[in-house]
Amino acid sequence: MDTEKVARLIRMLSSANDGEVLNAARALNRMGIHDVAERIEGGGGFDFAAFIRNSLRRSQPPGAKAKTEIARLSTLVEELQSQLAKFSNRRCVVCEKPFIARRSDAATCSPRCRVKLHRNKRNRTRRETSA
Numbered sequence: 242m243d244t245e246k247v248a249r250l251i252r253m254l255s256s257a258n259d260g261e262v263l264n265a266a267r268a269l270n271r272m273g274i275h276d277v278a279e280r281i282e283g284g285g286g287f288d289f290a291a292f293i294r295n296s297l298r299r300s301q302p303p304g305a306k307a308k309t310e311i312a313r314l315s316t317l318v319e320e321l322q323s324q325l326a327k328f329s330n331r332r333c334v335v336c337e338k339p340f341i342a343r344r345s346d347a348a349t350c351s352p353r354c355r356v357k358l359h360r361n362k363r364n365r366t367r368r369e370t371s372a
Contacts, residue, residue: 247272254346289329 250272253265331342333350335358340350351357 255310257309259317335361 247269247341249263253261256262256265256371329341330339331347332339333354334348335354336350338350349358
């Protein structure tokens with residue numbers, strides 16, 4: 242396992258960019274995150290824990306960075322909760338059964354109800370135009 246690459250990826254976990262954090266976590270997972278954890282716990286000839294502590298100490302001041310990170314994470318949690326609320330506990334506009342939406346713009350619970358809704362709308366517009 243390449244210790245320099247692992248160290249770089251662990252430093253990327255403290256990035257302000259969410260994409261970098263996610264990519265670093267995925268890369269560590271591909272490299273074998275369990276091996277990294279075992280080496281940190283067991284030593285493995287190199288003191289990863291001390292290395293990580295020292296590198297994090299150098300890269301961020303203890304108070305201000307932590308507060309910024311907590312605020313960023315709490316904003317992300319609120320955003321995710323609002324996204325989840327868009328998808329849960331909806332009622333079908335045709336049959337009025339509760340359903341969990343797969344898309345944010347879903348109005349019906351099934352393809353059957355979707356077709357029924359479309360036909361009802363189509364028939365209404367035909368009646369209005371012919372009258």
